[in-house]
Amino acid sequence: MSQETLVKRQFGHRARLALAPAQGLKTDNQAHVARTMWNLLHGWWQMMPKEMRTLANADAAIRQARDDIDFLAALPAQAAQAVLKTYFQTWKNCWEGRADAPSFKGRFRTVMSVDIPQGRDLNITRVHRRWGMVNIPKVGRVRFRWTEDLPVGKRTNPENRITGARLIKDALGWHIAFRVQTLEAAPSPHQGPEVGIDVGVTVPIALSDGETYEHGEWLTQREQAKLLHLERRAAQRKQHRKPGERTSRRLHHTYDRIAGLRAKAKRRALDWQHQTTTAITRAYGTIVVEALTITNMVKSAKGTIENPGKKVAQKSGLNRSVSREAWGRTVTMLTYKTARHGGTLHKVPAPGTSQRCSACGFTTPGSRESQAMFSCKNPDCGWSGNADHNASRNVLHLYRMGLALTPAAGRAGVRRAKRVKPATAR
């Protein structure tokens, strides 16, 4: 028993906050100040000569601004420091080619958020089976929805800690995203079977053993009709707006309701993704997926004027479904969930998986009869079946051939397939 090794795990946990109206206004205000602080900092940066742009100077400027401008004091000092840190990190990311340069943040296009960088400020207690209380600096004690997967409290490892949090406002209101750090027993290697997964065109997720995971529409008929109605009304109101006229209160209200319905659909989609990926990572020890670079796919289908893309319609159809099912997010979930369950995730280069016959191995153009059906053109074979199922079997086949990409190659795009051992025992 004492032989088991402990591993540190860091992850986020998001919960809805039940803010009283006055607390909601205070939190809104903090977010506005945080944005203003960012803009002041960006203005300062652009004004300063290059050699003066240091963290210490920026810090001094922020302190001065907090003394001079009364309303900036609404934001706790720690949160102001977090803005400074994020701003400098954004420049660093930009210089290292990971992100765009920081820019001014507009009032309506910016996600409202406030950072609480230190976990000890939060003072979390559980008050009810379903509710916890958290301390939000300069706002007060606030109730939030407690779920069993928040790994703090009496019954869990005392080493589990919440190292900080971030308040985020979306169309459904204010949420808190805790940064959690836990110490858990390392999972024993998953002995489950191997499986290949395909991004389905006709079904959202198709597995190589014939299993499929499907879902209905995210919004009910009534909600869809409502959304359509609201979108039409917003378009009409926008049309009747004179040039230069401000967006009316009524139009803003319509936009808010549209955003609310979209957020509802997104939340349901996320829920489905979580359930599906948990079920898959529990059942299988080795999971193989296609190494798709989604951003490239969405961009490349159309091509340029000089070099127009081929099969634009088919590709954009696939792209739409890929984006809609948010395949990238599914892979992220699969990655950390396989690690938690002791399994392994592998990526294989994607090209050809939908054209190759998984029964005989022949790749003949035109074998894919339609989006849904695959029938082999090899006269000796003649296999036919669901196209997504065929592709997922090919994905697994590529892994068994030793064509899985090493993690580094997978990140940098499909460089060159390297041979790796089929189960990384460690």
Ligand SMILES: [Zn+2]
């Ligand atoms: Zn065949």
